[in-house]
Every structure is written in structure tokens, then in C-alpha cells.
Amino acid sequence: MIKPSLEGRRAFILENTRLQQPPHTPELTLHLADEVTPIWRMTEEALAEIGLPPPFWAFAWAGGQALARYILDHPGEVAGKRVIDFASGSGIVGIAAMKAGAGHVLATDIDPFCGAALSLNCAANGVSIDFTDQDLLDAPAPEADVILAGDICYEKPLAQKVMDWLAQAHVRGARVLIGDPGRSYFPRVGLEKLAEYRVPTTRELEDSEVKKTAVWTLPA
Template structure:
């Protein structure tokens, strides 16, 4: 985590508790478009705003499930993919995971994960990398919140998750019914009505599900 990136996160995303997850505090931005302009230079509607600065519905649902079902991760090596703010990684650490590795390609995300983990007294290792062409590196549980937002990302993510499951990992995802989620590969574990904002989702509540990737034989 560079000092510059950490300072940027602190400046533009205030630390506050989440209504849906009062156990967790998160650095959160007020609105997406201005922040996107600061980090990318321009706003392009086909691109998502910075994932690290908001509590997205898929991540909130997955974090809620992990906190409510700590046995899912307790004592296990956990990988949080496309971690964004680190919300799901923090939930796993607070639920007793043996270790938590949060991975994202965005340097601001890496900074936000470190700050959010520290704010919640959670031990999370941060890896700024694109690992989707590889494997889960021994993780026993793989978590991914709100990662099926485009066809390209969905294709890469699905390949990685299926390799992880084949290697023996339990794979859980949180998704608010995005069009690119390959539903036949998953079974539903839980559903929540997650509060969100008009700026992010054009609604104030998003029905969101937690799914488990079926094992190779089931799929």
C-alpha cells in the first residue's frame, strides 16, 4: 500500500459503518462519477466506477452470509477475488478464517483493503495482481462478490472459479442478478434485500443472492 494511494482513499472515502453490516466499518465515497473522474480522468458509462469506494450489493450479501455462517470460513485458507474495498475479506477474517488473501488489480483497491482491514482489526494479506489465468494457490474457500458485471469478466472469472473447485476449494459468490452470471453452474444458498444507492444501481434496494459453485460432478 503506497502512502499516496492510502492518502487518496482517506481523502475521498470516509470511514463509516454499513447499515446492512453494522459489524464492519468501511471507507466509502459519497458518489461515483466525480471519484471516477479523479482516478481515470474521464467518466465512461460502459465502465464501472471504482469498486473499492463502495459497498456493492453482491459483496454486502456475501459478507453478510459469511458473518452469519462463520463455519463457512473458520479455520480455512480464504481467497477473496476482485476484492474491491476488501469488505468480504474483512468479513472472512472476522469470522475466524485461518488466513485471508485479498486480490485486486487496482492500486487504490489495495490501499483501501489495507485501511479497511486495519479499521476493523482484521488480518488480511493484500495482493495487487491479476491471477485469473492461474489457480487459487491452495485456498480452501474462494469468495467473489459482484464479479459478473461484464461478459469478458464473467468468462475469465468462471474459468478461474471452476479450476478452484476442481482443486477442492469451496466457491461462493454474491451477485444481484447480473445478466452475466452463469446460473446453471451454481446453487443458491441465501437471498437478501440489500440497501444500495440510485447512483450505483438505479434502485435503493437490490435483491441479491449468495451462490455456491457446484462441484465438477454436479456441474
């Protein structure tokens, strides 16, 4: 079993992933797995818990890659600003924000494995990011200038809850940027498209080897 410590989770990640450059953000280096099913099963076995959600921290998903690419190409979006990387997964978006000159990044994800993955990936990229595994959706978003969210619309109830939370943060003054590859529950109405990319991926993760993926914002 995995030791319930940060060190134990880090050791598991190091043993079951390898350093890779995501195809759409080759400037970044992340500890990533090659296949979904084996590491998913190993995580369940190591934790002695069946029915865990997929290990989102172990892959660079299309929405996150697109959003990270946009931030790297448009550093003015985050330079010197307080940033929240919501549902951070591997931390690809938050790391891109730090590389682009963000003043401070808080990565948030309810999967505590993401904290371990983030710490390893930050070290690999020479940046520092704070992390919380608290569920932020039941309270107003913490004070931030920018909120970044990639691949957040996998499930209908959660997608609506997240979009409502982001809309509230937007009303309070935060700039909201969302990366999405056309998920079924992503609400395009009322959003402004900022950029569109063709993100290389694999059929292990998606339904095609290239996903048309966009970056959106909530208009002023």
C-alpha cells in the same frame, strides 16, 4: 497527481471518503465515497489518466454486502481456513471472513488502489489481510480452502473467464461462494443458491434502492 506509493494512495482515499457502516453489514466499518462520478473523475485527474474503470474500492456493492453478510452469519464456512477474496474491491468480504475466524485471507484485485483501501479498512476493523494486485486468472488459483467472489459479472467475456477459473478451483477442492445481485452475465445454471437478501443500496450505484441479491456456490 497522486504519488505512486501506497502512502500516496492511502492519503487520496482518506481525503475523498469517510468511514461508514454498510447497511447490510453494520458490524463492519469501511472508508467509502458517497457518489460515484466525483471520485471517479478525481481519480482520473489525480492519476492523469482518462478511461479508468470505476473505483470499485470506494463502494460497498450489493453482491459483496450479501456475501459478507452470509459469511458473518455462517462463520463455519471460513473459520480456521485459508481464504481468497477474489476481486476484493474495498475488502468487505475478506474483512468479514477474518471477523468470522478465517485462518488466513489473501485479497486479490488488479486495481492497486484496492490494496491501499484494504489496508485502511483492515485497520478500521482490527484485522490483517494479505493483498496482491497480480492478475490470477491466467494461472490456477493459489491453494485455498475457500474462494469468495462478489460482484464479478459486469462484463460478458470477463464473467465467463472468472467463472471458468472458479470452476477449476472448485474441481481442485476449493469451496466457492459467489455474491451476485442479478447481473446480466451471471450464469445461474449449474449453481446452488445458499441464501437471498434484500440489500439496501442507492440509485447512484444501482437501478433501485434495494437489490435482491443471492449467495451461490458450485455444488459438489
